[in-house]
């Protein structure tokens with residue numbers, strides 16, 4: 001039997017959704033401390049997982065830190081300038097790459113399952129592809145946080161090797177981004193900083 005594939009027709013989002021995702025949404029540094037539930041974190045992943053990746057490889061892995069013990073362990077590896085930001089967040093996610101992400105290819109890209117062997121035999125190619133796709137998934141993750149009505153504070157100011165030794169000794173995952181999650185607190189952020197002018201950032205041909 002032939003599978004019937006529904007074609008989704010995109011529609012423009014309303015002004016409220018555009019503001020919540022893009023134009024009014026801000027990177028939050030300081031949060032209210034209001035708790036974020038595990039259910040909210042699961043809802044974030046349920047949206048973020050749809051981010052497109054090369055050959056549907058999905059190299060991103062996420063550690064949700066949502067207990068006082070977990071936060072205390074994470075804080076040991078956060079740069080001093082970022083510690084108070086993590087402390088204020090309702091929850092924090094550590095975004096990482098699974099170096100052996102290609103093992104899922106026979107399931108997630110079955111019509112080209114041999115790609116698994118190509119990546120396994122070419123670690124540099126596998127790593128380069130993972131960096132692009134996991135980076136995109138990180139962007140999708142931030143927009144997923146916003147879509148469930150929370151604010152995100154992405155940060156690279158942490159000791160990735162320390163985090164990996166702390167949490168990923170067995171899995172071998174490699175952390176690349178910490179994302180604080182919650183409701184904005186007092187002095188949540190400074191004023192909006194300028195963007196690169198459109199005429200410098202884009203070209204048409």
Ligand SMILES: Cc1cc2nc3c(=O)[nH]c(=O)nc-3n(C[C@H](O)[C@H](O)[C@H](O)COP(=O)(O)O)c2cc1C
Nearest residue numbers: 025026027028029082154155156157158189192193
């Ligand atoms: C990859 C990445 C790394 C970042 N690292 C830090 C960080 O270590 N500490 C921090 O306070 N903000 C960090 N930021 C926040 C950025 O400064 C912020 O997203 C940017 O200025 C845009 O702010 P806006 O979204 O409010 O316009 C980081 C953001 C990204 C995407």
